[in-house]
Amino acid sequence: MSRALVFQTDFGLADGAVCAMYGVANSVDQKLKIYDLTHDIPQYNIWEASYRLRQTIDYWPEGTVFVSVVDPGVGSTRRSVIVRTRRNQYIITPDNGTLTHIKRIEGIESAHTFDERANKLPTAGESFTFFGRDIYAFNGAKLASGIIDYDDFGESVSVDSLVELPIIPSYREGGQVIGTIDVLDVRFGNLWTNIDHHLFHELNVSRSDRLTIKIKNDTRTVYKNTMIFARSFAEVAIGEPLLYINSLENVGIAINQGSFAKAYSIGTGTNWHISIDKA
Template identity: 85%
Template sequence: MSKALVFQTDFGLVDGAVCAMYGVASTVDPTLRIFDLTHDIPQYNIWEASYRLRQTIDYWPEGTVFVSVVDPGVGSTRRSVIARTRRNQYIITPDNGTLTHIKKIEGIESVRSFDEKLNKLPTAGESFTFFGRDIYAFTGAKLAARIIDYDHFGEPVSVDSVVELPIIPSYREGNQVNGTIDVLDVRFGNLWTNINHLLFHELGNERGERLAVNIKNDTRTVYENTMVFARSFAEVAIGEPLIYVNSLENIGVAINQGSFAKAYTIGTGTNWHISFHKA
């Protein structure tokens, strides 16, 4: 059976771009099993592309091929690469920071760079702006269909040479833990922090206990209040804020049946800081 092929882009689904990628992959091998991670990455947001790979990849089997295309530098000198993770999965992507979270958290075993001109869809002609279709979907399909072999494709490059986006680690300072708001649970507006549940529990927090929460955008305080640490949303009243452990076992902040991000105009990234301490 062919390996699974999983697509992620910032293309959206309002036009034919993603469907064209499906068509290319199906032409390479009609028996491929093709899936979507997401196509709603905000335009050009490499950080979120990196995070969504990290959110998803652990739940896919060995041998799965991921194609991630968030590529504001399309046609530039940035490399095209295939990374093999420590769990023997493959990610085909521009080398622009998309592999940051996989490299830091999941681990990358090896990386190979490949020539875009030599591995371009033959029917693409003079087009040089849709590498998602013409290079990444095409190459990903060939890898998933075992038409090409990773160990003999392209040229090996150092894992250390892979481009990384800056990550600010979470940390404990006395009776307080500090971190950043990495990403949103988009549909519901929950805040997902980079504070691991083990670091959070170093404060001796018990469920049902109230903690003080402070959120800053750089140095400007945007939110300051206390809220309960709950097992799930149902443990607080509708409209009440809560602290919880999210599906990646990091600390999240939410409003039960509401959007915390929208209510308080909270964003994401390394300039959004959050801290917790006992009230």
């Protein structure tokens, strides 16, 4: 029985790259059900590819095959891998840090690396720049359709050997919690932090309490103000900021019907720090 096949890339939809991946997968098995996680990962942004997998994977059933292609090192010596998560899902991707959040948060049960040349789309010929089509979509479709079996494909490697991007954990220090701004809720400009709801609630806060929020880019303070802790956006006036618990049960910062990121020119990554304490 075919498994679901889910694609994620930084290719966008302005040309035929994603459609070519669909074509390869359909050529392997026309009965496959193919879905898109996103194709709007910012170019070369491995961190965001890793985060979007983490955002999505829990809501897909066992056996789902994810193909993630954000691959600035295409054609280099970096490995191609397939991993099986602890929830018995599969991810095929370059081993370049894309698996960071899955490894740290979801858990990876085992990993295999495989020979790219020996498992390349036969019609690709001399091309070695479109591995999304020629390697990952091709082998992801074969895995999803059952043509190849994970246990027998490639060579087993240590999960510890998988490349990880640096992660700075959130923590509590006295009466405040401190973390980083991992990613944006892109369309709306909300900030998604790495401070989970358990750590946040160690501050013993209730809804409608006012909190002091400080955001720094490295050592430079970019934002400092107070806002309320709300259940949802509708609990504050339009244009008013709020702190809320997002869909991953981490702390989010937003402006009701506005973009917090644009309003204060705030970015994401480990150099963007946020601290929260009671006002």
